[in-house]
Amino acid sequence: MARQHANAANGASEPRHARRVVAMWLVASAIVDPLFYFVAGPHMPPGDMTSSAAGAQFDFNVLTMAALPVIVGVWIYGAYTLLTWRAGRGGPDPVTTPTSRSNIRIQTAWIGTTTVVVLSAFVFGTVELVVPAGAGGGEGPQPIWTPTSKTVLPVQVIGQQWKFTYRYPTYGGFESDKLVIPNDTTIAFHVTSLDVVHDFWAYQLGVKADANPGTDNVAFTTTRADGKVTVRCDELCGIWHGAMYNYGEVVPKSQFQRWATSTEASLASATKLLPPFAWSYTPSANGAGGSYYPDNVDVFSKTQVYGAGAVTAKTAASKSS
Amino acid sequence: MAEAMAISAHESVDVGRPGGTPPAGAAASRRSAWLGQHMGTAALAAVVGYTIGHYVGSSFANGYEHVAASGQNDVANVLALTLAVVGWLLGSGALNYPMAKLVGREPAPEVEEKGVGRYFRYSLDHKVVAMQYVIAVLLFLFTGGLLAMAVRTELLSPTTHYFGPGTYIAIVSEHGTMMMMMATSVITGPIAGWLLPLMIGSRRMAFPRVEAFSLWTFIAGYMVILTALPFGGFPTGWTGYAPLQTQAAGGMDSYLVGFVVVGSGMIAAGFNIAVTIINYRAPGMTWSRLPIFVWSLLAVASLLALATPTLATGCLFGILDRTAQTSFFVDQHGGSSFLWENLFWFFGHPEVYIMALPGFGIVGEILPVFTRKPLFGYRVGAAGMLGVALLSFFVWQHHLFQSGINPDMRPLFMLTTELISIPTGFIYLTAMGTLWKSKIRFEVPMLFALALYFNFLLGGISGVYLSDVPVNVTVHGSFFVMAHFHYTIMGGLIFAFFGGLYFWLPKMTGKVMNKKLSLIHFWMMFVFFNATFFPLFIVGLLGQPRRVFEYAQRLQGLNDFSTISAYLLASSFIVFTINFAWSIFIDPKPAASNPWDSLGLEWQVPTPVPFENFERIPLILADPYHYGEPVPTPVADLGVPAVALAGSGAGGGSGPSGFSGAVIVDAEGGASDV
Secondary structure (H helix, E strand, O other), X not given: OHHHHHHHHOOOOOXXXXXXXXXXXXXXXXXXXXXXXXXXXXXXXXXXXXXXXXXXXXXXXXXXXXXXXXXXXXXXXXXXXXXXXXXXXXXXXXXXXXXXXXXXXXXXXXXXXXXXXXXXXXXXXXXXXXXXXXXXXXXXXXXXXXXXXOOEEEEEEEEEOOEEEEEEHHHOOEEXXXXXXXXXXXXXXXXXXXXXXXXXXXXXXXXXEEEOEOOOEEEEEEEOXXXXXXXXXXXXXXXXXXXXXXXXXXXXXXXXXXXXHHHHHHOHHHHHHOOOOOOOOOOOOOOOOOOOOOOOOOOOOOOOOOHHHHHHHHHHHHHHO | OHHHHHHHHHHHHHOOOOOOOOOOOOEOOOOOHHHOOOHHHHHHHHHHHHHHHHHHHHHHHOOOHHHHHHOOOHHHHHHHHHHHHHHHHHHHOOOHHHHHHHOOOOOOOEOOOOOHHHHHOOOOOHHHHHHHHHHHHHHHHHHHHHHHHHHHHHOOOOOOOOOOHHHHHHHHHHHHHHHHHHHHHOOOOXXXXXXXXXXXXXXXXXXXXXXXXXXXXXXXHHHHHHOOOOOOOOOOOOOOOOOHHHHOOOHHHHHHHHHHHHHHHHHHHHHHHHHHHHHOOOEOOOHHHOOHHHHHHHHHHHHHHHHHHHHHHHHHHHXXXXXXXXXXXXXXXXXXXXXXXXXXXXXXXXXXXXXXXXXXXXXHHHHHHHHOOOOOOHHHHHHHHHHHHHHHHHXXXXXXOOOOOOHHHHHHHHHHHHHOHHHHHHHHHHHHHHHOOOOEOOOHHHHHHHHHHXXXXXXXXXXXXXHOHHHHHHHOOEHHHHHHHHHHHHHHHHHHHHHHHHHHHHHHHOEOOXXXXXXXXXXXXXXXXXXXXXXXXXXXXXXXXXXXXXXXXXXXXXXXXXXXXXXXXXXXXXXXXXHHHHHHHHOOOEOOOOOOOOOOHHHOOOOOOOOOOOOOOOEEOOOOOOOOOOOOOOOEEOOOOHHXXXXXXXXXXXXXXXXXXXXXXXXXXXXXXX
């Protein structure tokens, strides 16, 4: 960058500043990059429990490998210039030459380098997004990057204030408040909401998708290991947002099969009371979390009241009578 | 905005005259300032307006069953707040002039104001308005800062709670919204308001009344957003996502009205700054001689003027949803929660550059002074700012990568977002080139400038992680994002703001800040800023979502470290406040007229700066970066008589007719026809 420019302007007695900075930068980069990749890299979040988690970890590590030399470079450059040319050392006053205002070679090199880095990051990011079927992110109702696996287990995630529940359409649509999924399987999470915008963040699975009311937001991942999963709401959804989390588990296929069939059977009577399985739901007046416009009440009615007020109004009426 | 438009139409007579005419005083008389209109009468009128609005709203809307049943009346809230703001403007005298013109009367003649009283009035002197802004911004910043302390206190423990969840989320939302509102004007108000005319050789802003309007709506916005707390706060954070917004209680009205109020001031400020830069440059102030700070302001002005209307529109939709039962954001009735997300972020992303760019401009001014070298790559730096401004309109959906909205657009938004790092890199190129073989003086403003580069490096690079869609799956909505934007906004903008204050306060106030206290402030702020926010990157990567009051037990250590650092960071502002109060008010020491030995035009005028800034409109001879030359080219000829300018090729371009300073356009009959 500004390094070649210094070379050109160097006097004989002057140390070769640019060369020194570049050398320090190369050495430092050669140390920090492998150190990060081999020592810290395998432990970086979110781990490698699923394909998308492992992908996110790999991408994070690659980006860090690119970022560290930039950070270290600016730090070394800054430290070097600040120490070398600080006024306290009493060096000569700078003499302005045409190159101290602008230097086409350096500027071109800078713009060229940053452009190449940025475009590489873009190409890398796009490949890493498209090839692993959306990398675990929510792709909306019509996913355009879908997994190659022929068998995909659909799991519906329903967010509501302030709870996540899970419905398994291939097992009669029963609803569970615990996420259980089989190992070594491609899962399609269908995320939707009954009230406000939530966000389904299964940290260890490397999956994140907003839960929008009336929308089916699909995210794919393929499980690779058994283990526990933390699910947190990641979009502010009201006062108990901080308490909106639960846990899940990735279990061996056979165990999942047992759990799913037995739960389906034991919950059969409850499942009948649920709304029929759908990819999204319109909440009713009695819907969880309340609805702004209940379907069965005339909003402009002078006589009907509803919601929280309905209860108090009725209680008040019965007390007074 | 109606009043603003009325003012602009009238003031535009003066557009195109380099330097402009002197700023007029507020519509006032020679009576004691306290008998006229001032902040007190404005507050009184605001209370009256609030009462009337609330009464009217309650009387015509309380018949609605849904209002009666829910126990709250959004119509009354919105009307009360709106009329309070109108009352505030009426009471301050902001509307005297346009109203007089509307009914065809000539407004009272305007006079230069003196004394402390002018700082409490609707002043049209850009230097007075800027000092009012300094206090308003600091008030905003410290109120938001106190809320931040409350947030960090709650996060001391994952299980023991200091606040209920409702109080906590109200505090978080209030902190975010106040800081965002404050940050829109933290530099464009106080620092640009003071310096822009001086830097381009003008006697005033293009529209002094509009500038004052921006300030008074900014203060009104502060009060409106504070009313959210007695209404019970709002639970949506500063992003105000619908349908939570539609569902929320009365405090939400303060958020929506507050953003409309602050937004109208921002739009007005944007146009005012742009017109001033384009039309009020002194002769010889060509585009290539414009200080880099002015370039950053031009970029910011375009963002303020073009992006903010989207926010105001979104908030008006929200208000209608809550009061008139429309369904813009209500999914079940054909609206869409995505509509708000798009409207909000279409404003929201340019907004973050509204906050970042003026900071880049300030450090671009500070570096050459303390390195005694010209700014390296001036053209690239200016192009970088305009490039960032342009690109910022094409990146908003990177906030919605996981929202489920059009996935096919994700690679595009990833590309545009990452492209922004190219023009942002220019800012680093200019700094690194300027430092090379320079002579660096570590004065306080320089330390703040260098700190910006340190902080923004981490903030900017963490942004690349966020723009990468696969990594975004993990970091979106987590504390990583939160650390990222605190590194860019606080680490960038707020450091630049304080750097700018320390740099220009000697000129603005004519007084010196105590150097020892300034150094203590800097080092505390720098060290504890990093100690507060760096751990939060890690906390976010380890899975802590934003805006939660409960988190994993294993993250308590990092959270506590951050909280304690945050307390110390806050105490650095106490040091600043003591320093500010002591050095400016209690024991002032006069400042030299050019203490940093700068070549900038603003430093060439005497201290205190005369009412009309320049005795004669200067003839600009060079850009202000001619350091390192045996005989530095002077930036301007300040004593040039008007006749000599006739053929000088004015920057603003329409000849020297306004130079003498004797033309009082406002008093000319028929001017409003123009």
